[in-house]
Each structure stands twice: as structure tokens, then as C-alpha cells.
Amino acid sequence: MALFETDRRILALAMARMADGVGNSFLIIVLPLYIASGIVEGRTFGLTESMLIGIVLSLVGFVSSLSQPVTGRVSDRTGRRKLYILIGLGGLTTANLLYLLAGSYLSLIALRALQGMSIAFIIPASVALVNELAGAGTRGGNMGVYNTFRLVGFGAGPVAAGVLVNAGPYSILGFGLSGFEATFYVAAGAAALSFALVSALVHDPAELERAGEDLSIDVLDGDGGLDPIFTLGVASLFMAIGIALFATLQPEINARLDQGSTWFGVQFAAFIISQVFLQVPIGRASDRWGRKPFILVGLVLLAPSTLAQGIVLDSWLMLVVRLTQGVAGAMVFAPALALAGDLATGGDSGSKLSVLTMAFGLGVALGPLSAGFLVGLGFVVPFAVGATLALVGFGLVYTQVEETVESGIHSTGSDPAPQD
Template sequence: MLRWVARRLRTTPVVIALSLARMSEALGNSLLIVMLPLYVAARPSTLIDLPREMLIGVMVSAFGFVLAGSMRVAGRLSDRWGHRKWLILTGLLLMALATAGFPLADGFVTILALRSLQGIAVALVTVPALSLISSTTAHDNRGNSLGLYGSFRMLGFTAGPLVGGLLHHHFGFAAAFLTGSAFILLALVLVHFTVPDDGPARPRSPMVAVDDGQEVAGWSGRSRVTLLVLTFGQLVLAASLSLLGTLENLFNERLGQSALAFGVAFSALTATQIVSQVLVGRLSDRLGRKRLVAIGFALLGPILLTMASVQTSLQLVLLMMLFGATTACTIAPSLALAGDLAEADNVGRDMSAITMGFALGLAVGPLLGGMLASASGLGLPFKVFGGVALLAAVLMGLFATDRYGKSVVGKRADRPK
């Protein structure tokens, strides 16, 4: 069945298996976006005496920082130990246990500890999964595969808050958390039975890379710069996305709309992103990654600047749709380009750099956005982030490269049978 679906979608069975598993995991994990702020507000905080809003901000940022710090460790484990399937299974098990533990939490410190454990768990799932996809796809199909993977994950991410809200409304917190844990365990079962183990890490071998047409030993300097630019871009992207939720109340006050109206606008963003990621991924296989990523950030800048002066709910919905399309231009092509340039025995290290940038953006975005909004209202954060997005486009155009050489995963793929 997986092989038939993979042929229809022009990818490999491993990609389909991981995509379905991440969709289930994302559904279980993303319902916490709705649940945890409500849960923190409903639980006493005896050891940390801070306002409720600050406690929620601390929890969100702590998750992002722990996730970012764990990404590099997960990448090293993936490269040095191998057995990426078992790293993914370990991460899913930790995530499910932490989610099931929330109903037992007696205060904020326990909630914070469980959420931090989830940060470690997400890193153990994300980096090995991306490394497996990069290692089992060819250069001319990697963008399509990562686009499919991202779209399936976004489907789960979109459904999770809705499922969590309904369960909380009708049955309470415990039912929502336990259902989330069940979906994560379903992902664990899918990975266990459908993803082959890639075995132990291979012995390290001398690398040959291409830098401006010349073969050189080791990883090329231009490739290193490209990875740094991609990491910075993902930080900017994640910070911009997290800014939207942070400033939801200010949007609703300016536009005189309800939380439901903002939810509709945000759903427009995710729906556009789901549809666009596969199309953009396939396009990057034909036109190249660098061009699409640069275009995405060049468009994201004006969109963020326009959001600073949005006046109606309809304008917000339209801008959110454009936001979703531009983020699709930056996610799958960035991951595919990192996979193209990655050394064959350091795929985890190189992919973890990109995901670490995204995780840092999730941590920094709410803090910086909240500070700027407190100082000068809704407009300033979007002006600052819009300018930084334009900077990312310039850096991508000037310093990144699409080239890859004999050492990298790009030209050939080791496909598990």
C-alpha cells in the first residue's frame, strides 16, 4: 500500500510512512497550543510568583530554547550512532508520556518540566526524520518529498487545536491530554511497523565538495555560509509566525473582532501552506532551491510591513493567505537545499542547524514581539520583522549557493528496502 501511494506521489515509501506518523504526532502535540495556556491559568504557581501572562510566556520560550539546544544533540546522535528509527521511537515515547503526565501536574513548575521534556522529545523525532528523508531521496525529488512531509505535518498541526478545544469544552483537560497522547502513540506504532531501520552509523570517510567549481577536501566554505544563511532565515520565519499568536489580542482589539475571527484568519494561513508546500517543493526540484527561498523572504517582508497597518478582518485573512504561500516558499526548499549540501555522514548535523534556527525563532519571536508591542503598539513588531525578512532575502541572494558535490547526499540516495 505504501509503495503504491509513494509511486502516485512521486516519492519513497519511507517518506510516506514518516509523513503519516508526523501528521498523527503533530495532531497530538499541537492540541497543547490551546490547552497549555488555559491549563497554566487554572493551576496555582507557588514557587514562581509571576503574572499569568508572564508564566505562559516563560513556558513557551522555555520549550523553544530546550528544543533548540536539543536539536544539535539529536543531530550528532543521528550521525554517530545511526539507528534513526529508534531515535524517532524514543522521542515519540517521551512525548506521549509527557503529554499523558499533564493531568497529574500539581503546579506550574511541573508543567514547565513536562513541556521541557517535550522539547527534547520533539528534537529526537524531527532531526532523525529529516535526516532519513534526505538520505533516502535523490536531489531531483527531495523538494517534492519534503513538501509532502511538511503538508502532512501541517494537516495534523491544523486539526490539533480544534480537537483539543472540542475535547476540553465537553470533557475537560484530562480527556484532551490523554487523547493527544494516544495520537502520539499511534505515530509510534506507524513508525515501528512501516519505517525500516537504517542500521548503525557508517564509518566516516573523506569528503569531497564543490566550491565555485573546484573540488576541495571537506565541506566547502560556500556551503557553510549557505547553511548559516538558511538557519538565519528559518529563525526569522519562525519568529514571524510566532508573532501572530503573541499579538492576537491586539489584532482583535484593533479590528473589533472575536477570537473566532482570528482563528479563521489563522486557518487561512495554514490551509494555504498545506496546499502550497507540495507545489513549491516540486517547483524547487526543477528551478532550484535558492531562487525560491530568496523570493519567499522578499515577499514576506512587504506582507509583514502591510500587517502593521491592517484595518479590516478581510484584509487580515487575505494577508494570512499570502503569508502561508510565502512561508511555503521558504520551508521545503530550505530543508531540501540543506539536504543537498549535507555531507553524507553528517546529515543530522547539517539538518539540525536548520531546525535549531526555527526553534530559536519560536522562542525569541514571542519575547521580542511582546516587548516591541508593549513599547509602541501593534505596528512596530511587524515593521521590525518585515525589515529582517528583507535582510534574509538579500543574504540568500548574495551568499547562498545551489551547488552540491560528490560528498553530499544530493546526487545519490541510499534507499532502504
């Protein structure tokens, strides 16, 4: 039996995404410190250092999200997935190495834009490939495996980056490296490792069908309602905004709960921990019992767990709330991607699934901006807005999305994807 009962090509793709996730999340910790260190110079265009840091960090999300429908469409038209994943990983490797030469704000912005475009090539093609390699009865479980590995990489990266920067400088084979230089090399090495894994172990399915000419994103379904994939994208956008509110408000949360940064780090990680442990079992359960029930329960649970973050006054309660929000997110992530994958036909997985990945990326980028603006109206306001959006998402999915799995028909072990 294969590890995680998953096609080895999907497992290799998931491990590759974990490796490049470590490298990418390194930079979330390193770049603000790098800018604040004084190494970066040049024109600031009248912006404060904190504003420049915000632009540098958020640029990847905006560039990647807005580009994903285009790159997904290109991979559908050409019938190629692996090629575009490798292009993206090559771009990430190059960008991570070029940080060693970046000494101006403009160069950092250019490199972050390159990273965003590289990620835009990776995400739609890799999610579409998972969708196409997975059988109808294992799609949810395979999406769960893919997301789990990605989240492990993303969660481990910041911790490793902090240790690596603080432990520098280093002397390796007679060459001196600062903590910053070491992290850029490690990030580039992680992307290069991903490139090697995909090159050696991942192949496009031989039966992959090229998409037709019409690859537009449907908003309406032709019967006066919303297109189900578009609806899932809107729900994913609302969910992502809600879960991205927390990180921006660290100073306010720590002051409100009278806690330090360590407590905040544990609370932040709690969401990811829930995801890591629950993505696979929930994805597999959705293969047997249906996608829609899990998505609906997740969105309902997301509302109170988001609102509570603006209400609780105890660090332990905040930890429980964050764990609960992670459970809610896990119930939406894999089942929503699997449901959209069920609806994608004719080689259009890249275009269709990019609606969800784009929406989630935009939500992650918009959430911190929303929190920074809304918290001025009251500490609870951003969390109340996030909870309201979750309920709106519930209403949209309940009324506009039909189930694609007949309960109890598919089992997590049936209809396996063909092996190489």
C-alpha cells in the same frame, strides 16, 4: 504509483509526525486553560499567572531548539535515525500521560522540558531520514510532503482540543473523565500511534554512512563568506520570527480591526492553509527548477506580507495578507531544507539539517517575545522589524548561497528512493 509519488517510508514518517503534531498542538490550547482552572497549585516564585503560562508554553521551543544540534550530531555519529525518533516519541507519550498527575507549576515545567527534549530527538533524526531516503531529484517534493502532514496535524490539534475540552466531562465504560483528562489521553494516544507507525513501517537505509569525527557547525565557508547551511539557518530564523509575531498580538489586532476571536482564528489558520496546499508542489518545482529562486522569491514576498499586518484596517484584507504570508513561507520551507540536504554529505544530515530546524524553532519562540516588547513602541513596529529581517535574509541567501540543482535536469519523478 505510490500515494503523493512518495517513498512509503517517508509517507509513514510524515503520517507519524502528523499524529504527534495533533497531540502536541493540543497542549497549546489546553495548558493555559488547565492552569487557569485552579487545578494547578504550588509555588509561583513571584510570577503572575500569565507569565507562568508564557513560560510553560515557550519552554518546549527553547529546550527543543537548543538541543537539536546535539541530538542531530548523536544520530550522525551512531548512524541511527529510527532509534532516536522512537526515543522521542516514547518520551512524548510518557509526558502526555504524566500531565494527568501534574498538580504543581514545577511539575508542568518539568514535563514541558521533557517534551522539548523528546522533540529534539524526533526532528533532526526524522528530517535527516527524509533527506537520506529521498533521491536527489525528489528531495524537495519529499520535504514538502513531510512538512505538509506535520502542518495538518499541528493545525488540526488546537481545534480538536477546544472541542474536546468544552464537550467534557465524559463517561467511558463507567469511568468519568474531565475534558482536560480526555485531551491528555488523546495526546498520549497520538504519540503512541506515531510510535507504532514508525516501528512498523520506517527503517534506516541500509547504506546509511556514519559521520566522521568533525561534526561542528561551520559559520564561514573558508573563502571569507558565510557557510551556505549556516546562512540558510539565519534566514530561517528571521522568517520564523516574522511569521510568529501575529499570534501574540491577538487582543491588539482584534481591537484594531474591530473583530472577534473567530475572525482572528480564521486569519491565524490562513497561514497554515497556504502551507498545506503549496508545500508539495513548490517542493517538487524546486527539484526541477532549482531551490534558490524559490527561497529568494519567498523571502521577498515575506517582507510586504509581514509589514502589511501592521497596516491593514480591514479583516478581509488581513485574511488576504495572512494567506500571502503563507505562500511566502511555503516557498522557503521545503526548498531550504532540500538545499541544505543537497549539501549534506558523509552521513552528516542530522547535524547539518538541525541548523535549520533549530533556527526555525528559536524564531518561533523569539517571535512572540519580540512582538510583546516591540508593540509598546507602536503597533506597526514589530511587523516592520519582521519585514526588515526578511529582507536581510534575502540579501544573505542571494550573496552567500549557491544553487545545487541544474535547472531542468532533475524531474520530480526521477531518481526515486529505493523501496523496502
